[in-house]
Amino acid sequence: MKRVHVAAAVIRGADRQILLARRAAEQHQGGLWEFPGGKVEAGEVVRDALARELAEELGIEVRQARPLIQVHHDYPDKQVLLDVWEVSAFGGEPHGAEGQPLAWVSPQQLDDYPFPAANQPIVTAAQLPERYLITPQGLEPGELLRGVRQALAEGVRLVQLRAPNMFDAQYRDLAVDIQGLCAGKAQLMLKGPLEWLGDFPAAGWHLTAAQLRQYAAKGRPFPASRWLAASCHGAEELALAAQMGVDFVTLSPLQPTQTHPDAAPLGWDKAAELLRGSNIPAYLLGGVGPEHLEQAWQAGAQGVAGIRAFWPQT
Structure with a gap:
């Protein structure tokens, strides 16, 4: 069965809302909502196909777009490759040029909204930011609180509280305080034993690679309403993350780092190869910072994660 190559768009308005279209009842997966787009013709460049399809379907001209995620999905009757781009600037007023209902919705x-099954990773990618802040180790709780407060003021929207050298009780107390700081501003991801899950219902959980190997076969430890992430370092762990149904991963180390000098770096080419084999939104981690965002997007990543590169200079 030939895989159908589709160019699709997460179109953001000036208010960051996202444009959806509803599929006609007679179409494959009819009646469900989708991110606008259509088939890539033989020999056609994906961005050109996207621009053509959005002009035909919505009457808009794409002015600014970049890769967001690629999703391979096998339906019983159809195999698809969704080549998804984020469109952040366009000309014209979107309208259902083919009679399809449209809706602007917040992330x-x-x-x-009900989507085809292949769209779930796109929904996640559309909701996640491009930067993932991981707190530095070795700081006192007061320093961590000040740093997180400043990072939130600077627009960080995804924060992992990583403090491997803290006593459990101290970490848990700090987690309560930082959860309060993040409320309504950012998603907090905690680390630790899964027995703690019930004590922090508003937080997501970031699994270590060891936890991923231990728990993957059991599936998600909580419903889809909470974020679940995992640390991955290669194809085997990415496959376990998919088996467990995690929402996103970090893939590391991309380049040599001070914190893990003995770890063999993946490099950009290997990271891109691994991401092509995975449908999970991924942040590249290790020796990268905001200046590597464009390169990360071109490699197929959601964005970049970092410790020192994103930690405010308080």
């Missing part, structure tokens, strides 16, 4: 509202 959070995406969870309320």
